[in-house]
Amino acid sequence: MGTFKEKKQRVEFIAVGSELLSPHFLETDSLYLSEKLQELGWRLSFKTVVGDSLEELKEAVRIARQRSWLIFISGGLGPTEDDRTRQAVAEVLGARLIFNKAILEKIRQRFESRGLRMTPSNRRQAYVIEGAEVLENPHGTAPGLWLESRKQIIVLLPGPPSELKPMVDNLVLPRLRKYGEVKVLRAVLRITGAGESFIEDRIKPVYKDLPKNLQLITLASPGDIQIRLEMTAASQPERDVRTFNRIKNRIVRRLGPLVYSTQGQSLEEVVGEKLRAAGLRLACAESCSGGLLAHRLTNIPGSSDYFLEGLVTYSNQSKVRELGVPEELLASKGAVSEEVARVMAENLREKSGADFALSTTGIAGPGGGTPAKPVGLVYTGLAFPGGSTVLRNLFRGNREQIKFQATQKALDMLRLKLMEMEKRDS
Amino acid sequence: MGTFKEKKQRVEFIAVGSELLSPHFLETDSLYLSEKLQELGWRLSFKTVVGDSLEELKEAVRIARQRSWLIFISGGLGPTEDDRTRQAVAEVLGARLIFNKAILEKIRQRFESRGLRMTPSNRRQAYVIEGAEVLENPHGTAPGLWLESRKQIIVLLPGPPSELKPMVDNLVLPRLRKYGEVKVLRAVLRITGAGESFIEDRIKPVYKDLPKNLQLITLASPGDIQIRLEMTAASQPERDVRTFNRIKNRIVRRLGPLVYSTQGQSLEEVVGEKLRAAGLRLACAESCSGGLLAHRLTNIPGSSDYFLEGLVTYSNQSKVRELGVPEELLASKGAVSEEVARVMAENLREKSGADFALSTTGIAGPGGGTPAKPVGLVYTGLAFPGGSTVLRNLFRGNREQIKFQATQKALDMLRLKLMEMEKRDS
Numbered sequence: 001m002g003t004f005k006e007k008k009q010r011v012e013f014i015a016v017g018s019e020l021l022s023p024h025f026l027e028t029d030s031l032y033l034s035e036k037l038q039e040l041g042w043r044l045s046f047k048t049v050v051g052d053s054l055e056e057l058k059e060a061v062r063i064a065r066q067r068s069w070l071i072f073i074s075g076g077l078g079p080t081e082d083d084r085t086r087q088a089v090a091e092v093l094g095a096r097l098i099f100n101k102a103i104l105e106k107i108r109q110r111f112e113s114r115g116l117r118m119t120p121s122n123r124r125q126a127y128v129i130e131g132a133e134v135l136e137n138p139h140g141t142a143p144g145l146w147l148e149s150r151k152q153i154i155v156l157l158p159g160p161p162s163e164l165k166p167m168v169d170n171l172v173l174p175r176l177r178k179y180g181e182v183k184v185l186r187a188v189l190r191i192t193g194a195g196e197s198f199i200e201d202r203i204k205p206v207y208k209d210l211p212k213n214l215q216l217i218t219l220a221s222p223g224d225i226q227i228r229l230e231m232t233a234a235s236q237p238e239r240d241v242r243t244f245n246r247i248k249n250r251i252v253r254r255l256g257p258l259v260y261s262t263q264g265q266s267l268e269e270v271v272g273e274k275l276r277a278a279g280l281r282l283a284c285a286e287s288c289s290g291g292l293l294a295h296r297l298t299n300i301p302g303s304s305d306y307f308l309e310g311l312v313t314y315s316n317q318s319k320v321r322e323l324g325v326p327e328e329l330l331a332s333k334g335a336v337s338e339e340v341a342r343v344m345a346e347n348l349r350e351k352s353g354a355d356f357a358l359s360t361t362g363i364a365g366p367g368g369g370t371p372a373k374p375v376g377l378v379y380t381g382l383a384f385p386g387g388s389t390v391l392r393n394l395f396r397g398n399r400e401q402i403k404f405q406a407t408q409k410a411l412d413m414l415r416l417k418l419m420e421m422e423k424r425d426s
Numbered sequence: 427m428g429t430f431k432e433k434k435q436r437v438e439f440i441a442v443g444s445e446l447l448s449p450h451f452l453e454t455d456s457l458y459l460s461e462k463l464q465e466l467g468w469r470l471s472f473k474t475v476v477g478d479s480l481e482e483l484k485e486a487v488r489i490a491r492q493r494s495w496l497i498f499i500s501g502g503l504g505p506t507e508d509d510r511t512r513q514a515v516a517e518v519l520g521a522r523l524i525f526n527k528a529i530l531e532k533i534r535q536r537f538e539s540r541g542l543r544m545t546p547s548n549r550r551q552a553y554v555i556e557g558a559e560v561l562e563n564p565h566g567t568a569p570g571l572w573l574e575s576r577k578q579i580i581v582l583l584p585g586p587p588s589e590l591k592p593m594v595d596n597l598v599l600p601r602l603r604k605y606g607e608v609k610v611l612r613a614v615l616r617i618t619g620a621g622e623s624f625i626e627d628r629i630k631p632v633y634k635d636l637p638k639n640l641q642l643i644t645l646a647s648p649g650d651i652q653i654r655l656e657m658t659a660a661s662q663p664e665r666d667v668r669t670f671n672r673i674k675n676r677i678v679r680r681l682g683p684l685v686y687s688t689q690g691q692s693l694e695e696v697v698g699e700k701l702r703a704a705g706l707r708l709a710c711a712e713s714c715s716g717g718l719l720a721h722r723l724t725n726i727p728g729s730s731d732y733f734l735e736g737l738v739t740y741s742n743q744s745k746v747r748e749l750g751v752p753e754e755l756l757a758s759k760g761a762v763s764e765e766v767a768r769v770m771a772e773n774l775r776e777k778s779g780a781d782f783a784l785s786t787t788g789i790a791g792p793g794g795g796t797p798a799k800p801v802g803l804v805y806t807g808l809a810f811p812g813g814s815t816v817l818r819n820l821f822r823g824n825r826e827q828i829k830f831q832a833t834q835k836a837l838d839m840l841r842l843k844l845m846e847m848e849k850r851d852s
Contacts, residue, residue: 021469031449045476046475082643290725290736291720299825310717310736314734315730
């Protein structure tokens with residue numbers, strides 16, 4: 001099944017867990033891994049998902065051993081009886097499982113530091129396949145295992161992404177780098193404010209000049225588009241860098257201010273960096289986005305430096321009490337109106353002492369729409385030093401997609417305003 | 427590799443396409459297929475993703491033929507040179523590819539009806555593996571193929587979900603139904619308030635009584651655990667229903683109030699239903715959870731009936747101004763303290779007129795921790811008619827995980843209080 005030369009080049013991934021064969025769960029560890037392998041110039045040849053059955057798991061490991069040089073296996077390292085990866089690999093290799101007291105001690109300490117007692121099941125996790133190197137897992141109880149022979153490397157990784165990712169970054173990639181590294185040039189353009197086909201038409205003229213080793217992938221979701229550029233640098237790296245930058249810059253020029261990031265940052269990161277750099281502060285008054293705007297902003301570490309407060313004024317009484325929206329205005333124009341969005345932003349800006357205030361009010365659905373004010377109608381407001389703006393938007397999608405697009409539009413209004421101010425000041 | 431009996435029970439899925447091995451694309455056809463197969467009482471045993479290489483594709487098909495009775499292959503049926511599924515399967519089976527004029531005619535008509543001309547490449551799609559039945563594809567140019575022998579069924583399906591799904595529904599499932607349709611019993615227990623190994627130890631005594639046709643899957647993430655029970659009803663369906671319910675109820679009893687749902691609902695749904703049923707209303711005062719609590723509550727359609735408002739008082743000034751937290755208290759105890767969590771909840775309850783108010787204050791990290799108040803320390807508060815409670819929590823994980831656990835704990839405090847009130851009233 002493949003000559004040695006082919007086998008040597010093949011990298012394969014096995015995800016273990018019956019839940020990953022159900023309709024409810026997608027395996028995502030392989031995406032992270034394949035992204036990281038790109039940095040070494042490697043690609044996966046096979047991905048396999050297998051359940052918790054010991055026999056089927058052993059079968060998958062046996063097949064992988066016959067055809068691949070580097071094998072990653074994620075999952076099945078937990079404390080339960082369903083977790084059989086250690087046993088399966090040991091049996092296929094004909095190796096023993098050896099109890100490792102130091103691992104058990106670490107697990108015990110982990111529990112104790114949280115005021116909890118280790119359970120007997122965790123003992124399973126302290127067994128190590130003979131000959132394996134232990135990969136420490138500071139984010140969970142299951143350590144990884146590294147099995148390297150002259151002909152093959154097998155890496156056992158914990159399934160949860162929060163445990164797998166740091167282990168790949170800190171322990172796996174450094175060990176793999178000695179097998180060769182290829183320079184990959186990469187840019188992730190992030191775009192909001194226009195639809196996929198508009199973007200497509202704008203950049204089409206660039207397509208015919210793409211060199212063969214430059215890959216362009218467009219990923220679109222409501223309110224956000226990504227253009228990923230990846231180029232494997234060839235024999236003349238400097239020339240490649242020039243080509244890559246020329247293409248990237250042509251695309252960025254054609255899209256103008258629709259591009260909010262060329263390095264993959266989220267919109268809340270970009271806006272946060274601008275606020276921090278300018279020493280300006282922000283508050284949010286949300287109705288239909290229901291807290292998502294504050295949630296996105298506060299996902300950024302250190303956001304307390306520029307984010308003062310968010311008021312989720314969901315009911316009309318709350319809009320009146322917290323933001324001083326006049327009851328007559330609510331009665332005459334309705335909560336979902338340009339006027340209410342404007343008052344929400346202006347009054348919060350004044351009350352909070354922030355430099356900027358954003359507001360959202362709209363109909364996230366699925367209920368509550370009328371012919372005059374349909375589901376997806378959202379007003380987004382921005383109050384800034386010296387004035388305010390409100391946009392009327394009609395978003396498509398389900399409730400969560402409408403909430404997301406409302407926050408995306410509000411953040412983008414602020415980004416464009418900050419850019420305008422930067423320009424004026426420079 | 428497996429006896430015939432095992433092979434007969436195995437169903438496997440192969441997704442074809444190099445893009446599915448890249449970091450940017452997830453294969454989702456298998457989720458749809460596995461959902462539909464459940465209706466027949468079948469489960470996937472293996473999923474494989476393989477690229478466009480003819481050799482590797484043939485290898486995957488060869489392995490599947492050795493171990494499975496029913497094999498689905500999606501993708502690689504398009505008109506380009508990268509589309510090699512037909513050829514690979516034909517070569518593995520030792521069957522010829524036969525040109526089918528009727529298919530080419532259909533493709534030509536499809537192009538013409540859209541005012542386009544068929545390209546020469548589409549000719550590839552008119553080849554049929556000897557012995558295969560053609561599955562018509564009204565949503566694209568690639569027909570599917572159905573290859574049935576006494577021992578095995580191989581089904582070739584188009585990769586795009588918009589083409590695969592109707593083909594599965596209209597042509598594949600009807601053909602498979604003659605192999606038996608089975609009733610599947612299903613429950614999804616959702617649990618919070620204890621760790622995976624604690625839960626595991628509590629329910630371990632039930633494991634030994636699990637019948638063979640009942641599958642139990644545990645899924646754990648910080649702050650939330652799911653136990654999925656699925657049972658394929660056998661010859662005596664009524665007895666199976668009794669067995670299933672007995673097992674389910676034993677688990678629920680052993681876990682007690684840790685179980686917040688037996689039908690898979692989210693905690694915000696469960697809490698929302700209880701509030702709606704009792705005609706009670708809620709407000710939230712968030713610091714470290716930064717709006718996520720309001721966001722989760724407002725993700726539920728109709729939540730405006732019971733959710734009045736959320737105040738994300740991120741800065742100290744905001745806590746003073748919006749919630750009347752005394753400045754002396756902030757100075758003496760710090761914003762992250764039991765006392766501040768209590769005042770936040772109590773004052774918001776009073777101010778908003780809600781029946782309940784929840785609060786969170788803590789250190790989400792990665793910065794801001796001290797030995798006395800480490801990252802992950804979160805106080806969650808609940809003010810209710812007649813009193814208030816505050817819990818001190820020490821959560822693990824990254825910033826977003828700590829935010830999530832803070833909201834999960836706050837919601838759970840409210841759930842337990844609502845249960846207590848229901849009990850008292852009944």
